[in-house]
Structure formats: structure tokens, C-alpha cells
Amino acid sequence: MNITKRSLCAFPMRFYSTVKNIAKYNTIQDIRNKYLAGTPLSMCTAHDFITATWVNKANCDLLLVGDSLAMTSLGYDSTITLSLNEFKYHVSSVCRAEGSSMVVVDMPFGTFESDMSKGLKNAIDIMKLHSKVTSVKVEVGLYSTDKYTMKYIEELCSRGIPVMAHIGLTPQKVHSLGGYKVQANKSLLQMQELFETAKQLQKIGCWSILIECVPHKMAQFMTSKLSIPTIGIGAGNGTSGQVLVISDLLGMQGESVPKFVKQTVNMADIATQGLKEYIANVEDRTFPEKGPHTFKVKDELWSEFLSSVNEK
Structure with a gap:
């Protein structure tokens, strides 16, 4: 069979045996390019499809499915109580949201501490939850004492699993x-x-390090000496980027937030006021309003219905 150069041009160039249209979202290289250009990186947590949709629509560079959802979404007292199965449910929900934000996922407490092989399997399982999961995040203590976690992170990296390390204040510890x-x-x-x-x-x-609750001078100094991006939370503006928990940022649980949070809106008050208005409208029967909130049936069909009921 002779295939001319002209006929080859009729087929699109591709580098894989199959082609599937996949929505574009940020990669680690995209994040690194922005870091090298000196542009601050934005990162925010999300805990379900709705919050993930907001983060993506805002064009946040990175989206963190953090174990903080244990408290902000599930009502636990700390992140330590969160089970892996509960967490996976939320990761899958977040990944269904469309948008360009790169997804980073926490390794919750108990998923790697007991056994190295179990920890590796859990990390692989999390990466396999969805193609949008690009990296795991691992909380680690000081290198001099937390030798196990350092080794665990090294094992993940050696297997090609991207790791964002989390140092400073580590809630799991x-x-x-x-x-x-x-x-x-x-x-x-x-x-x-x-x-x-x-x-x-x-x-x-x-490939990156999250720095939580350390003096701003310390975070800025470390950032200047590293050649990978740093993401700060409670670490000043000398890091490569910032991350906040979405419920703190948007005031989803009221005004009580950590010192390092700048709350941009108080959604708890807005939501409560909206619900009060709804209840008042229900009680005074102004909702639902006939016309805007109701559906119609043709008069002749309604008369036919009434006649059939009366006959019975």
C-alpha cells in the first residue's frame, strides 16, 4: 500500500496510539514556569464539587484537597479522625469539577505511618482516583527526628509520584x-x-514545599535558598505562593479565623440571611409566587380532570 506525503497530511499528527480530547489543566511544569517567571502562585482548598467549581472558575493555579475538610466539611475535631475512605469520596467529588486548577491531594494521617508498603499503595490508590490528581502532599517533621517520613517521601519520589512536602506547623503531628x-x-x-x-x-x-506558620523572615530566607516553589500559609508574602482553606477565606463558618487569614467575604452571614428570608417568605405565603415559581396546565385539561374526579 503506497501512502504519499500528501495523503499523510490528511491525518492529524499524534504521538499516542489513541487520541482523546482531554480538558486542559495546569501541570507541574506550568506551575514551575510561573514560579521561574517570578509570578506569585495561588492555591486554595476545596472539599466537594461545588467548592472545587468555585476555585476553578476563579482560575486558581492549584487546588488542594486537604484533610482540613475533616473539620470544615465533616465536623470532626481534628484532621486525625478522618478515614481514607471518607477522604477518597471527597477527592473524587472535587475532581469532577471542570477547570484548569492543578489538583494536589493530602495523604491523611494513618495512610502511611504504619508501614512503608501500605503507604506506597495508598499513595498510588489516591493518584489513581482521577487523572486530575497530579501530586500528593505529605506532612513531615524535622529531618533529624522524622526519619521515617523523609524516607517515605524519598520512596514516593523515586517511583515517579510527585510530592509536595508540608513543613513547619503540621496539623497531623x-x-x-x-x-x-x-x-x-x-x-x-x-x-x-x-x-x-x-x-x-x-x-x-x-517538586514544591508548603510552609505553615513560621516567621515570615524564615520563610522568605528558605524560599530564596531553594530552587523549587514554596507555598506559604501563615508564613508571610516572601514565599512563591499562598494557600488558604476555602471555608476560612470565604467565611463559610463565620468570622472566627486564624490570624494569617484575610477573609474576603462572610458567606455564613449571607447564607443565614438568605435562609431567614426564605423562611419568612414561606410563612407569609409570598413564596412560591404564582407565575414565576409555578407551572401551568391547560384549562380544558383541568376541567376534564375535575369532571372525571366528580364523576367518580
Whole structure:
């Protein structure tokens, strides 16, 4: 069979055996390109299809399915209580939202601590939940003490699983930290060890590092010495980007938020007021209003119906 150069042009160029139209969303390289250009990165959490849709419509660079949903969405007292099955349900829901935000997913407490092979399997299972899941995020302590998690992260990276490390205040380790406290601000050793931890995480293959609740000078210094993006939360504006929990950012649970949060709107008040208005409209029978909120039936059909009922 002779195939001329002209006839080849009639077929689209492709590099795979099958072609499927896949919606465009940010990749790690896209994020790195923006980081190299010096443009601040935006990241926000989402816990379901609706919040993920909002994040995507706002064109946020990254979307984090964080285990913080244990408290913000499920009502638990801490992230530690969250089960993997519950978490997977939310990850799948978030990934159904359309948009360009790159999805990063937490490794919840208990998913890797007990056994290395189990931890690797759980990470692979999370990555396989949806094609939009691009990276996992792992909370890690100081390199000098949390040797197991450092090794776990290294194993993930060596297998081609992208890892965003999370240092500083790590909520999953809140008991060992003595509570929700600012980190690396009490001693020279703490500061040195946090900096060394960040360098080690870069060395073993992490593509980015999230820094939570550390002095802004410390976060800015570490960012300047690393060649991978840093995402800050409660770490000042010297990091490569910022992340906030969506319920804090939008005031979905009222005005009580951490010090480092700038609340852009109070959705709890807006929602409560909207519900009060709805209840009042129901009670005074102004809702539903005949016409705008109701459906019609033809008069002759209605008369026929009434006649049939009366005959019976």
C-alpha cells in the first residue's frame, strides 16, 4: 500500500496510539514556569464539587484537597479522625469539577505511618482516583527526628509520584508539637533544622514545599535558598505562593479565623440571611409566587380532570 506525503497530511499528527480530547489543566511544569517567571502562585482548598467549581472558575493555579475538610466539611475535631475512605469520596467529588486548577491531594494521617508498603499503595490508590490528581502532599517533621517520613517521601519520589512536602506547623503531628503553635521561632537549633529539612526535601525529589506558620523572615530566607516553589500559609508574602482553606477565606463558618487569614467575604452571614428570608417568605405565603415559581396546565385539561374526579 503506497501512502504519499500528501495523503499523510490528511491525518492529524499524534504521538499516542489513541487520541482523546482531554480538558486542559495546569501541570507541574506550568506551575514551575510561573514560579521561574517570578509570578506569585495561588492555591486554595476545596472539599466537594461545588467548592472545587468555585476555585476553578476563579482560575486558581492549584487546588488542594486537604484533610482540613475533616473539620470544615465533616465536623470532626481534628484532621486525625478522618478515614481514607471518607477522604477518597471527597477527592473524587472535587475532581469532577471542570477547570484548569492543578489538583494536589493530602495523604491523611494513618495512610502511611504504619508501614512503608501500605503507604506506597495508598499513595498510588489516591493518584489513581482521577487523572486530575497530579501530586500528593505529605506532612513531615524535622529531618533529624522524622526519619521515617523523609524516607517515605524519598520512596514516593523515586517511583515517579510527585510530592509536595508540608513543613513547619503540621496539623497531623499537633500532639508531638505541643499544640497549634508557630514553628522555628524559639531557638537557633529549630531554625537551623527547619532550613536543613527544606533542603533535604528538595534533594530527595520534592517538586514544591508548603510552609505553615513560621516567621515570615524564615520563610522568605528558605524560599530564596531553594530552587523549587514554596507555598506559604501563615508564613508571610516572601514565599512563591499562598494557600488558604476555602471555608476560612470565604467565611463559610463565620468570622472566627486564624490570624494569617484575610477573609474576603462572610458567606455564613449571607447564607443565614438568605435562609431567614426564605423562611419568612414561606410563612407569609409570598413564596412560591404564582407565575414565576409555578407551572401551568391547560384549562380544558383541568376541567376534564375535575369532571372525571366528580364523576367518580
